Amino acid sequence: xxxxxxxxxxxxxxxxxxxxxxxxxxxxxxxxxxxxxxxxxxxxxxxxxxxxxxxxxxxxxxxxxxxxxxxxxxxxxxxxxxxxxxxxxxxxxxxxxxxxxxxxxxxxxxxxxxxxxxxxxxxxxxxxxxxxxxxxxxxxxxxxxxxxxxxxxxxxxxxxxxxx
Numbered sequence: 001x002x003x004x005x006x007x008x009x010x011x012x013x014x015x016x017x018x019x020x021x022x023x024x025x026x027x028x029x030x031x032x033x034x035x036x037x038x039x040x041x042x043x044x045x046x047x048x049x050x051x052x053x054x055x056x057x058x059x060x061x062x063x064x065x066x067x068x069x070x071x072x073x074x075x076x077x078x079x080x081x082x083x084x085x086x087x088x089x090x091x092x093x094x095x096x097x098x099x100x101x102x103x104x105x106x107x108x109x110x111x112x113x114x115x116x117x118x119x120x121x122x123x124x125x126x127x128x129x130x131x132x133x134x135x136x137x138x139x140x141x142x143x144x145x146x147x148x149x150x151x152x153x154x155x156x157x158x159x160x161x162x163x164x
Contacts, residue, residue: 003122006113083151087107087110101159120143127146
């Protein structure tokens with residue numbers, strides 16, 4: 001697992017996975033009564049012509065609802081996760097005075113991660129840092145900005161002042 005993925009998981013947890021079962025369950029629940037409706041109205045012969053024109057629509061609605069549910073697991077927009085309270089709580093829980101809003105090292109420490117230079121260099125490679133890895137101050141500034149941007153792109157609600 002990449003360092004970014006570990007950071008993302010530490011912040012988001014399973015928040016992005018939770019809606020998927022609900023969505024697929026809701027789709028199944030919605031399609032079950034729809035499939036049962038055409039069966040009961042078609043039994044009386046007097047209502048066949050009226051209900052028959054309605055039942056294909058119900059069946060058509062049931063099929064599309066089921067088909068997108070499968071791909072929807074991958075393409076459904078995930079709920080936004082507000083990172084600020086999560087990171088504030090993590091920093092407070094650490095018992096240290098950590099400034100995650102400005103320091104990649106403090107952010108990683110707040111999440112209980114290894115914030116060593118080697119780990120940050122690896123994260124820099126993942127995030128596409130092309131500068132001098134020996135200039136840790138520049139690299140750290142890049143890492144923090146790039147991490148905030150990438151978290152935002154992956155469903156994180158990042159405070160506006162941390163995005164460029």
